[in-house]
Amino acid sequence: MSVDFSENQWRTIEALSDAYIPAIELLQVDSLLQDVTPELRSVVAQKTTRDNRGFRQNVSTALSQASESNTRLFKLVIAILSRRTLAVPITHSFKLLSEMSIDERTHFIMSLRDAKIAPLRSLYRALLDLSMIAFFYSDEKLLEGLGYKFDRANAARFAEQPFWEVPIEAAPKDQSxxxxxxxxxxxxxxxxxxxxxxxxxxxxxxxxxxxxxxxxxxxxxxxxxxxxxxxxxxxxxxxxxxxxxxxxxxxxxxxxxxxxxxxxxxxxxxxxxxxxxxxxxxxxxxxxxxxxxxxxxxxxGTTYDYGEHSFTNQLILDGSKKLGYPAAPTGQNTGAxxxxxxxxxxxxxxxxxxxxxxxxxxxxxxxxxxxxxxxxxxxxxxxxxxxxxxxxxxxxxxxxxxxxxxxxxxxxxxxxxxxxxxxxxxxxxxxxLKLHPVTCVYGDFDEVVNKESDTIMTSVCVEDDNLDGEFHGPRIEAIHHLLPLTLKFLPWYNGESYRKICARYKHLSALLILTRDKGAGKVIYNKNDPMTPTIEYTPSKFDLDALRKGALTGANLLYIQGARRIYMPHYSIPMFESDKPASERRLADADYQAWYANAETVDFEIFKVGTGSAHQMAxxxxxxxxxxxxxxxxxxxxxxxxxxxxxxxxxxxxxxxxxxxxxxxxxxxxxxxxxxxxxxxxxxxxxx
Structure with a gap:
């Protein structure tokens, strides 16, 4: 499907993205990125969509890859927001988004985020996801400043190794x-x-x-x-x-x-x-x-003999041991x-x-x-x-x-x-249909915790995996620290804080919360699009509560292991911050208990918390x-x-x-x- 936009519509998209991920003062990242050159610090702090040639191309690419119905809906929304008379009922302003100040645009985004109507919250989440992907992948210097090195990872390691391919049968050229x-x-x-x-x-x-x-x-x-x-x-x-x-x-x-x-x-x-x-x-x-x-x-060749755990996998094991949570290494099908x-x-x-x-x-x-x-x-x-x-x-x-x-x-x-x-x-x-819904909870550590040579998922904590006596409940694992996965479930408090959190990518330990779902969905056959599954699934309240419970347990692991900052996936739960050494921390610490008690009261709701799935069953x-x-x-x-x-x-x-x-x-x-x-x-x- 064509994803062409008028110049006015592009300005609307860029205005929204620049509010989701705005430029911030260089001084705000100096202390966050001390191991990055001044040039790259400037890019990480101040690059915007409007001075970024790759942004529009990434938006077009992402939309061309999405389903036709989702792309059509996105184009309709942008068309409405780009017309003054049509946008007023949504923005409550006679200004176009491209004419608004950054504060006014932030207020509009928050109105979507906090809306009681689910489709508006869905729009907030879709715009955030698109902005994150299109912006951060639009500039090599930006990725380098974040410390993300997908293109170069392990190139030398595999340069001399044989690459196997499955022989593929070719269709005869002379037969229809x-x-x-x-x-x-x-x-x-x-x-x-x-x-x-x-x-x-x-x-x-x-x-x-x-x-x-x-x-x-x-x-x-x-x-x-x-x-x-x-x-x-x-x-x-x-x-x-x-x-x-x-x-x-x-x-x-x-x-x-x-x-x-x-x-x-x-x-x-x-x-x-x-x-x-x-x-x-x-x-x-x-x-x-x-x-x-x-x-x-x-x-x-599944084995437990695969070398050292990554920082996050070791954190799960060590934190669980301190707190008495059941946890263990997981097998890996990689032989030696x-x-x-x-x-x-x-x-x-x-x-x-x-x-x-x-x-x-x-x-x-x-x-x-x-x-x-x-x-x-x-x-x-x-x-x-x-x-x-x-x-x-x-x-x-x-x-x-x-x-x-x-x-x-x-x-x-x-x-x-x-x-x-x-x-x-x-x-x-x-x-x-079962999907094993997931979300993440994050800890920001002083040391670099995401390295391209890390093991991915080699440990699991099962403290909460049987919440109802029928073995429905969450497990805690490490997520693959690819940039879009690591940033996917971060809370968006406001644009400035979001950019500062993203700037700490190398220091973010992301714990994956995966729950065995009690709710279920359906796969629907659509005669008008017979080759594409229509997936009807909404995480149930039980399963969202299970994700919250797992995220809180994950926060305990992060706290006891010394995270300087902890981020839950829900924007209504504020960041927790402490400079107390890990050796002196206890879950009973008054400041942590106050934060935890507040976090327990916040319901996880769809779109207010990002959820995903990589397992489809039943x-x-x-x-x-x-x-x-x-x-x-x-x-x-x-x-x-x-x-x-x-x-x-x-x-x-x-x-x-x-x-x-x-x-x-x-x-x-x-x-x-x-x-x-x-x-x-x-x-x-x-x-x-």
Missing amino acids: TWRIETDVVVIGSGSTGGVIANRLAKEGFRVLILEKGDQIRPSDLGKSDLVTDSRIYELSNKMMSTDKSINIVAGSTVGGGAAINWSCSLRLPFAVRRQWAADGVPWATSTLFDDAQDYVWKKM HIPNTVFQGYGYRYGEKGGVVNWLYEAVQNGAKVIDRCQVVRIRHNRGKASGVEAVVNDGTKLVVNAKRVVSCCGSLQTPILLKRSGFKNKKIGDG SCRMSNKGPQFAPVDERGRLYECPNVHVVDTSVFPSASGVNPMISCMSVAQVLGGFLVEELRKEENRARL
């Missing part, structure tokens, strides 16, 4: 329709697609893997993360729920989630396994699943290698991360074929039996695949709409209780069409409560075993 015969067609090459394709290929079956994303190559790594986002994430990493209350990150590349995850490896808690068994998956508590988890763990590069989240393909190499690449070595940039249009089926799929390859070639079995490994967002556009009718398809649940309860049986077969199998996180009966990589791969290993059994039985019957 490409026809392929295979035993099993696997739709999706991610965590589960790789596992089941590997298992089937090892058993000697013909396997074809179709992936709608493309493959990241060496030349794609080391570029700006904004550029890479557009290549490997759903909707260029601009996906969100229909009410805009939660941003959603999902992989869309060869390797899928296995290529972009942060290597954190955790087994499915047995309490959750018991719930799954009660919901109609009896093997969830069996040795069959134990063996699958053991196999996956070993296959990926250190999981410490920004490339982890961008198609990390050097053979050090087992999520892709040990499954997908090995499947290809065993005979599986892969076609990338291939969008499956529908599963062909008649009278309860599937015969294959129809797809379109990126160059426009129509692909027809005839297969004995169809396996959907598209993930919890794509599998439901694939089934719906293929004509399957079960009303439970798309229901029950939108096409499996159960042996029948099609009235779930669309898929306990062996992964679609009730409506038993030779269509669903093998991804969508079949989870509920949220895993932990980073789901080990869980979904183990589920795929079990369901893959069932599929092999059925194919062998078919072969035996054919011989009779």
